[in-house]
Amino acid sequence: MEQVTIDVYKFEELGTEAKDKAVSYYRENWMDHNWWDSTYEDFITILNLLGFTPSTTTRHTTKGKSYEEPNIFFSGFWSQGDGASFEGYFTISETLKAVEQLKTHVGEDAVLHGIAESIQVTSQACLEALGAGWPEALGSCVIRITRPGSPRYSHEMTMDVDMEPVFDEIAYQLGDDYDKFDKHAIVNTYGEAMLSHARSLARWLYKALESDYEAQTSEEAIGDSYAANEVRFLEDGSIFSR
Incomplete structure (x- = not known):
């Protein structure tokens, strides 16, 4: 029986080229797990605070169990067409509280603060433009963000907004007088603005x-x-298999 002695190294003991090889490996x-889970969780919290709720898709495991997966999508980070998007819904009444709710969660994130302020201003302006009597009726309408x-x-340009629930509510409220409704442009402009905020x-x-x-x-x-996993390497940066 012949014994062979092999020198093995910790990551920090490797030379530059060997480290590069270990990093690439x-x-x-080793990045085939859902490394984005914590970022998704934080984003879902932010959406909720801004009045949005991401939709979900039911997934089934090989063991017969099921779970709800949020309809959030991304690809990245080096190719044309890369980006992120989501599907979900929101109500006008919930978006009116965007600024106050968000600031208690994200601290000094200027970008998110600006988005929250824009969402709140947009929703308030829409209700004011529609006039008295409409805020309560339309405030609870579910408006969908889709990826048709x-x-x-x-990327975010795959997203669209479905304003039909708002027009359905208006038609219900006005009945036979719906043909007299002259504020379609206000509702459509609101939808376009909210889509921009979602993007x-x-x-x-x-x-x-x-x-x-x-x-x-890194x-x-x-x-x-x-x-942490007590991995050892050969001199060239290959992982040593015990």
Whole structure:
């Protein structure tokens, strides 16, 4: 029987080229988990505070269990068409509280504060433009954010807004007088503005995901992960299999 002695190294003991190889291996093979979960959770909280609720899709596991997956999408971070988007719904009444609710959660994020203020101002202006009697009737209407046509890309421009519930409520309230309703432009302008705000939120999400990915795949973070898992390497940066 012949014994062979092999020198193995900790990540921090590797040379530059060997470290680069170990880092690349980690990024290609150890990032296949849902590393974005915490960013999604924070984004869902932010959406809720702003008056939005992401829709979900029921998924089934191989063990016969089911769970609800939020309809949030992204691809990244280096190709044309990369970005983030989401599907869901909101009500005017909930968006009227956007600023107050958000500030208690996100602190000094100027971008989110600006989006929240724009959402609140847009909703208030719409109700005021419609005139007396409409805020209560329309405030609880569910307005859907959609991604029509099952787009192949994930960026924010795949999102659209469905204003039909608002017009349905107006028709219900006015009955035979609906033909006299002359404020379609106000409602449509509101929908377009809210879609713009939703797309701004999707852009914020994409940048948050990109930042999170870069943090998790930095050389320092990867080195910490290797150390925590007591991984050892050959001199060239290949992982040593015990």
